Amino acid sequence: MARTTGSHSDITGPRIQDAALKLFAQHGFAAVSMRQIAGDVGVQAGALYNYTTDKQSLLFGLMQRHMQDLLSAWADLGVKGDALTRLEAFTRFHIRFNLDRSDAVFISYMELRNLSPENFESIEALRRAYENELEDILRAGIAEGTLSLPDPKIVTLAVIAMLTGVNTWYRVEGRLSQDEVATIYWDMVRRAVTA
Template sequence: MRQIASEVGVQVGALYNYTPDKQTLLYDLMRGHLDALLEAFTDDPTRKPEERLRSFVQFHIQFHHERPDAVFIAYMELRNLTPENFSRIEILRKTYEDRLEAILHAGVASGDFDVPDTKIATLAVIAMLTGVNTWFRAGGRLSLKDVEGQYWQMVRKAVLAQRRD
């Protein structure tokens, strides 16, 4: 709390005009992040599953890249939530996962995708995409667009139904 106050340029007591306590502040930060995530994501169920998945991959990478601090907190501070707040955050996270799973499910139903278990594929894809935040920094060898393209190709191939031979 003292570090936050100092970076904001205020004494620590002043923070308590904005949050009842530290736990609530942490919860509000995470909640705000996940609300923004769910609000920003758009999906058009009338499009082809492959197009919807491509949109998801691009969206996820871009959204997370723009908010490295929020993403870091949302992952690393989970264990400091009270059980009640943890449950609330998990519900939001699950909601987001369900958006991806719906896409994978549609693709399996249409025969475009082939995965044995859409739930597992969902978690695998999200883990893979979120991993970008741990290493990607703008200004390096590759642009974010390059990275998006490469991850999209890997995700696409991983779930696509293979032509039989």
């Protein structure tokens, strides 16, 4: 099949991913057809299969890319220091990284149920790897005597849920900047876990 005039794989592939991300976030994975994605990109529906095997693979790829980017960006920071220093860095990083990717965050939480079992397992492994980064910080703080908390795993999940919740209400045009929000949330996290 001939390529659509003006179509380039290095341009069309990312445009398909961007369109799928936007449409899945707006309408939900189950409600979006490959034809809708193709229409948003401006290609024929059959052309999508040059870039993905099916809609499930497209969803999985979006979630996987988000989690890999998240883990990579955190690793690239290379935060050192005591547990409180690392916890503050994690808190601010999580808010800053995810606010710029609200559609990806929404899909990563709301569309897990639509993943095949093997794709779900793969995404869960990436999520656990990220959770382990925070749990390691909390355990280090307990060992240092600077943090006091009953169960590091549960606190990890609670802190991540709280930080991710910013995406549901934050608006760029609102009264607080991202930095101001991060400072308020860091204060809440610190108060919740310090001795």
